[in-house]
Amino acid sequence: MNALKIPQGSTSHSAYSLRSSLAEGExxxxxxxxxxxxxxxxxxxxxxxxxxxxxxxxxxxxxxxxxxxxxxxxxxxxxxxxxxxxxxxxxxxxxxxxxxxxLTVEGPSVERELALIKVCGEGDARVEALRLGDVFRAKVVDTTLESFVFELTGAPEKIDAFVELMAPLGLIDVARTGVAAMKRGPEGM
CATH class of the missing domain: 3.30.70.260 (ACT domain)
Known part of the structure; x- marks a missing residue:
């Protein structure tokens, strides 16, 4: 479960294979x-x-x-x-x-990722996608009459949740940068 209480891969409309559960012991x-x-x-x-x-x-x-x-x-x-x-x-x-x-075992760390998410929709689906974009603090960086591109930065789980919610609203494409991470506190690395 993620922060929104939506089980990963719970929507049958998603064309994206979101993070699968880990095998036992992994x-x-x-x-x-x-x-x-x-x-x-x-x-x-x-x-x-x-x-x-x-x-x-x-x-x-x-x-x-x-x-x-x-x-x-x-x-x-x-x-x-x-x-x-x-x-x-x-x-x-x-x-x-x-x-x-x-970084996972050496103490608290910060992980962030940047994603560009393209959504194509009309009417209520378009309005709902924009409303959810506001909730997730996603920025619209490109728009046409048929589609728009969101820019979203955050923890990988946040991006996973946003992508999953966009799937039934007209998700077209996703580009992700990968995780950038840094240890918290005064030490380096």
Missing amino acids: ERRTLAVLVANEAGVLARVIGLFSGRGYNIESLTVAETDHVSRRSRITIVTTGTPAVIEQIKAQLSRMVPVHDVHD
């Missing part, structure tokens, strides 16, 4: 990985996951320090605690990796 973890910003590093990190059959639910990467040429990769993955520990150990052994943090 956990969802958010990893922050500080790496050298050089060619091929992202491919090596992704190769570690694909080569061992680990799933990546979300991936974001960007340079965060221009002087030292370092990038931050945020990865949301699932697995048993033993698999997660194995992933962290293997990432730590990679040469271009400077630091690996499991």
Whole structure:
């Protein structure tokens, strides 16, 4: 159940496979990985996951320090605690990796995602979509007589709930950035 008390995947109108429930013993973890910003590093990190059959639910990467040429990769993955520990150990052994943090277990953290959601509708469906957009604090960034595009920022669960509510109102397309996460408090990473 999400914050709106709507079970995930409860609508039969949704064309989107929202986050499925985890298998028994599996956990969802958010990893922050500080790496050298050089060619091929992202491919090596992704190769570690694909080569061992680990799933990546979300991936974001960007340079965060221009002087030292370092990038931050945020990865949301699932697995048993033993698999997660194995992933962290293997990432730590990679040469271009400077630091690996499991934000899920290291204390409170903030996770946000940006999404663009296109809805096509007329009449009551259009009015209802705009009303729900206001409730979720979604910003209309493009509009035509037939459709509009919402911009929504928040926790992944908030975006999941909004997408699910838009499905019966004329949901056309969704583009998501992936999770950006940061530990709360005075420490870095």
